[in-house]
Structures are given as C-alpha cells and as structure tokens.
Amino acid sequence: MKYFFKKIYLLFFLISFFIGQTTVFGKSNKIEYSRYTVTNYLSGIMFANQDLSNRAFSHLNKIRYLKNSHENFSIQFLRTLILLDKFDQAFIFSKNAAQGDRNFFESSLLMGLNDIVNENYQNAEKHFSKMNEDLDYYLLFEDFLRYVLLSWSQALQNNMQQSFFYYDKIPNIYNNLKKIQYSLLQCYFDKPEAELTFKNLVNNNDQPFSRYNFFLANYLLHKGKDEKAKKIINNSIKKYSSNILLKQSENFILNKKVKEIKNIFNCKKGKDNIAEIFYVIANLHATQKDYQLSNFYLKLSLFLNKKFKPNKALLAENFFFQKKYNISKNIYISLKEIGPIYFWYAAKNEAAINIDTKGKKYSISILENEFNSLSNPDFNHYYEMANFYKDSDLYEESIKYYSLALKNIEKKHYLVPKILDRRGTSYERIGEWENAEKDLTESLRILPDQPYVLNYLAYSWIEKRINIEKSLEMLKRAAKLRKNDGYIIDSLGWAFYIKKNYKEAEKFLQKAVELMPLDPVINDHYADTLWMLNKNIQARYFWKYVLNLDETEKKLKESLKKKLIFGISKKL
Numbered sequence: 001m002k003y004f005f006k007k008i009y010l011l012f013f014l015i016s017f018f019i020g021q022t023t024v025f026g027k028s029n030k031i032e033y034s035r036y037t038v039t040n041y042l043s044g045i046m047f048a049n050q051d052l053s054n055r056a057f058s059h060l061n062k063i064r065y066l067k068n069s070h071e072n073f074s075i076q077f078l079r080t081l082i083l084l085d086k087f088d089q090a091f092i093f094s095k096n097a098a099q100g101d102r103n104f105f106e107s108s109l110l111m112g113l114n115d116i117v118n119e120n121y122q123n124a125e126k127h128f129s130k131m132n133e134d135l136d137y138y139l140l141f142e143d144f145l146r147y148v149l150l151s152w153s154q155a156l157q158n159n160m161q162q163s164f165f166y167y168d169k170i171p172n173i174y175n176n177l178k179k180i181q182y183s184l185l186q187c188y189f190d191k192p193e194a195e196l197t198f199k200n201l202v203n204n205n206d207q208p209f210s211r212y213n214f215f216l217a218n219y220l221l222h223k224g225k226d227e228k229a230k231k232i233i234n235n236s237i238k239k240y241s242s243n244i245l246l247k248q249s250e251n252f253i254l255n256k257k258v259k260e261i262k263n264i265f266n267c268k269k270g271k272d273n274i275a276e277i278f279y280v281i282a283n284l285h286a287t288q289k290d291y292q293l294s295n296f297y298l299k300l301s302l303f304l305n306k307k308f309k310p311n312k313a314l315l316a317e318n319f320f321f322q323k324k325y326n327i328s329k330n331i332y333i334s335l336k337e338i339g340p341i342y343f344w345y346a347a348k349n350e351a352a353i354n355i356d357t358k359g360k361k362y363s364i365s366i367l368e369n370e371f372n373s374l375s376n377p378d379f380n381h382y383y384e385m386a387n388f389y390k391d392s393d394l395y396e397e398s399i400k401y402y403s404l405a406l407k408n409i410e411k412k413h414y415l416v417p418k419i420l421d422r423r424g425t426s427y428e429r430i431g432e433w434e435n436a437e438k439d440l441t442e443s444l445r446i447l448p449d450q451p452y453v454l455n456y457l458a459y460s461w462i463e464k465r466i467n468i469e470k471s472l473e474m475l476k477r478a479a480k481l482r483k484n485d486g487y488i489i490d491s492l493g494w495a496f497y498i499k500k501n502y503k504e505a506e507k508f509l510q511k512a513v514e515l516m517p518l519d520p521v522i523n524d525h526y527a528d529t530l531w532m533l534n535k536n537i538q539a540r541y542f543w544k545y546v547l548n549l550d551e552t553e554k555k556l557k558e559s560l561k562k563k564l565i566f567g568i569s570k571k572l
C-alpha cells in the first residue's frame with residue numbers, strides 16, 4: 001500500500017509540474033520529459049534551493065533545451081548563472097528569451113541591465129517596462145524595483161522630469177525605500193537640497209539609515225567639502241560605532257586616504273546608484289531569510305559597482321547563516337584586503353565559523369593571533385574581543401577585555417551601560433557577586449530603562465532573597481517595557497511567588513508559560529505556584545511535562561522527581 005501511494009504521489013507531481021508548461025511562453029516545443037530530464041531538473045532545483053550553485057548548474061546545464069517550454073527552469077537557470085557570476089551567459093540567455101517572446105521577470109531585468117551597461121538607455125526602459133508582466137509570484141519588493149529602474153533609465157537620459165514621474169509611481173507601501181531613491185536622485189541631479197535630503201534620511205527615527213551617513217559624506221567629498229564630510233563621519237561613528245562602512249571611512253580619513261572613499265561610490269554615476277538599490281533589495285530579502293534572492297541581487301549590485309567591495313559582507317553573512325562555511329570564509333578572507341577595519345570584522349566572523357567547524361580552542365587561538373596583530377586597538381576591538389570570550393563561556397577573559405574597553409572609551413559613550421551590563425553578568429557567572437552587582441547597578445544608573453538589565457539584577461536579588469520589594473518594582477517596570485517577553489514575565493511572577501502572593505504569581509506565570517511553553521524553568525515555576533494554590537493535580541501534570549522536556553537540566557530533573565513524590569512544603 002505504501003509503495004502504491006508513493007507511485008501515485010510521483011505521478012501527480014510529474015503531471016502537475018510539466019502539464020501546461022509548453023504553453024507558458026506562447027510558443028511551444030514538444031519535449032519528451034524523460035527520466036534523464038526529470039532527474040536533472042529535480043537535482044538542479046534541489047541544489048539551487050540549497051544555494052549550491054555549482055552543483056545546480058551542472059544539472060540544469062544538461063537540460064538547457066527546457067528553456068523553450070519550461071518557465072520555472074528558465075528562472076532558476078538564469079538565477080544560477082548570476083549567482084556563479086556568468087553574466088555573459090545570462091545576458092545571452094535573456095536575449096534568446098526575449099527574441100522568442102518568452103519574457104519573464106528575470107529575463108527582462110537582465111536585458112535591461114545589459115542595456116544600462118552598454119548605455120542603450122531607451123532599450124533598457126522598454127525591458128524594465130515588461131517587468132510587471134509576470135509579477136504574480138513575487139510578494140516583496142520587485143514591484144518597487146521596476147519603477148526604480150524605470151526612473152534610472154530616464155535619469156541616465158537626463159530626463160529629470162520623467163525620472164521623477166516614475167519615482168512618484170512607486171507605491172506608498174515602500175515609503176522608506178522611496179526615501180532612499182529620492183536621496184540618490186537628488187544627488188545624481190545635483191539638486192541644491194541634496195545635502196538636506198540625505199540629512200533627513202539619516203535622521204529618520206523609524207528606520208536604521210546609518211549607512212547613508214557614508215553616502216552623505218561621499219557626496220560632500222565629491223563637492224569638495226572635505227572638512228564637512230570628515231565631521232559627518234566622525235559624528236556618525238560616535239553614534240554608530242559598530243557600522244563597519246563608517247568605521248573604515250574614518251580609518252581612511254585618519255590615514256589621509258580620502259580618495260579611497262570617493263572611488264568606491266559616486267552618485268553622479270547611474271550604475272553606482274542602481275547598485276545601491278540592488279543592495280537594499282538584497283538586504284531586505286536577507287531579513288526575510290530568502291538568501292537565494294538576496295545573493296542574486298547582491299551579485300547584480302557587485303556587477304554594476306565592482307569597487308564597492310564592502311557589500312560582500314552581506315554575501316558572506318548570507319552563506320554563514322546557511323552554514324555554507326567554506327564559501328563564507330573565502331569571502332571574509334577577501335574582505336581583509338579592504339583595510340584594517342574589515343580585517344578585524346572578517347577575523348571575528350572567521351572565528352565564529354571556526355567554532356562550528358574546528359572547535360572553540362582552535363578558534364580562540366586564531367582570533368587571539370589576529371587581535372595581537374592589530375597595531376592600534378581601540379575600545380571596539382576590546383569590546384568585541386570580550387564579547388567573543390563571553391559567548392564562549394570564558395568569563396574571566398571577557399572581564400579583562402571589558403575592563404580594557406571601559407578604560408579606552410569616553411565616559412559618556414552610549415555603549416558604556418552595555419559594557420557594564422555584560423561585564424556584570426560575566427562577574428555573576430564566576431561567582432563574584434559584589435562586582436556583578438556594582439556593574440549592573442551602575443549600568444542602570446546611567447541608563448535606567450534597560451528591561452533586560454532590570455530583569456537580570458532583580459531576579460538575582462530575588463534568588464538571593466534580598467531587596468525583594470525593590471526587585472518587584474524593577475520587574476514591573478521591565479514588564480511594562482517588554483510586555484510579551486516570557487523571561488521578564490516569569491521573573492515578575494516569581495517575585496510574587498517569593499512574596500507568597502500566589503494568585504498574582506499564577507496570573508503572570510501562566511502568561512509566561514503561554515509565551516514560552518517549552519522553557520523548563522518557567523513551567524516549573526508555574527507548577528510550584530499551582531501547588532501552593534492547592535491545585536495539586538495540575539501541578540503534578542506540569543512537573544511531569546518538564547521532566548520529559550529535552551532541555552531540562554539534570555539538576556532540575558532531580559528536584560522534579562522529589563516534588564512528584566513529596567510535593568512542596570507550604571511552610572516556606
């Protein structure tokens with residue numbers, strides 16, 4: 001019977017996949033869908049979905065004859081060519097599709113870009129206009145992209161009015177993306193308000209547009225306003241110290257290499273602007289974990305502006321999150337050539353890869369060597385080194401580097417509370433509670449409304465049965481700041497439990513369980529509360545449930561076994 005259903009499923013799959021494909025493009029060619037065709041197609045699609053482009057290509061290339069009858073094949077094959085940097089082949093494939101009246105989104109996009117590269121801007125517009133004809137299977141940003149490309153095809157012909165006409169047609173749902181396009185257009189046409197437009201963009205509180213401080217500075221450098229540009233970079237670094245693009249720019253300025261900043265981007269070049277738009281689209285797809293499409297647009301971005309190598313960082317991150325470690329590592333190695341900031345950025349990420357592939361000890365030894373090679377480490381280097389040690393459960397080493405970070409940072413820097421928090425939790429992990437309490441308290445003195453620091457300190461006090469009332473107020477404040485955080489709600493409920501206010505404890509702990517049903521400690525707290533409310537059957541149910549959870553630690557399991565037999569003494 002099992003074999004029968006397997007055959008039926010396969011038959012249904014093949015019929016649904018191939019029937020009707022011959023009519024997709026308007027012209028049909030009769031093709032025999034042999035086992036060879038099906039095997040190579042399915043293998044190609046499987047490897048493509050895994051972002052194993054070389055292996056995908058080896059299969060898809062064998063069945064190129066499907067290009068005349070199978071749209072899904074053509075889409076995937078074209079994407080694979082781009083992902084492998086086979087742009088010439090991709091353009092030829094797209095051209096053949098267009099000549100055969102078999103346009104689809106990717107083919108129209110590639111044909112238009114080919115015309116942009118060859119400065120055939122009118123033809124580019126024609127191809128970009130066709131990109132809306134097959135948008136039904138796209139759900140995210142491709143509609144925005146079509147109008148943006150139409151806008152640039154006009155801008156490159158110096159048709160400013162028509163360029164802004166297409167800009168105005170961008171749907172308002174892409175409001176934040178429109179702001180980026182508007183800023184780049186203002187810069188391209190050298191409008192008097194270009195500088196102000198960039199400033200409005202980076203000062204937008206709704207979105208993290210810190211990256212565009214670089215583009216503002218770049219614009220000012222091209223205008224000969226070097227001192228103003230340097231000021232923008234320096235002020236931005238104080239606020240966005242982890243932004244590697246800004247940090248590298250700062251390093252270039254300090255080493256009198258302003259030309260390096262100007263060379264990688266120029267808003268007076270249409271291709272550079274389009275490349276930035278592709279990067280934005282790629283980044284958005286990455287946030288949706290659609291890494292294949294993200295890499296597709298990144299490759300297009302890097303093709304149009306080969307000098308903007310920092311964009312490779314997103315490509316490396318995409319492969320890292322997919323656990324394609326060898327590919328990711330090779331990209332990180334290439335990033336080291338950009339400059340010292342990218343050298344350290346790449347070194348950190350290589351270390352993260354090494355932890356998964358070669359173990360913690362090896363990874364740390366390599367990163368220590370990379371760190372020691374730095375000529376002039378700043379507080380960020382110390383801070384990031386500390387974080388690496390902390391995340392590796394090497395708390396004493398992390399404390400050492402957090403202390404060095406605090407020694408080398410301005411007292412009013414926005415990262416000070418965070419460093420104190422992380423050093424404090426490291427102290428707590430090695431049992432130095434006085435130092436931990438001091439750091440956590442100081443972090444909250446500087447920045448009071450930190451929900452997770454409030455939670456950590458208050459819960460620690462509760463577990464030590466000290467400062468109960470103060471802890472309760474702190475947890476109420478944390479819960480107000482993070483209403484749906486299971487850990488914080490659990491801490492608040494547990495504080496009520498310690499105060500023997502079991503009805504209030506039940507209310508919050510029930511919510512915490514709903515928010516985090518698989519957390520052993522939260523469920524245990526809830527069960528304890530149920531027991532104290534004489535709901536013994538329900539309590540035993542949750543204790544048994546926690547006992548069978550894979551995440552439950554050995555020490556807790558021993559406690560649960562005792563509670564299942566004896567319950568909890570109510571003389572607490």
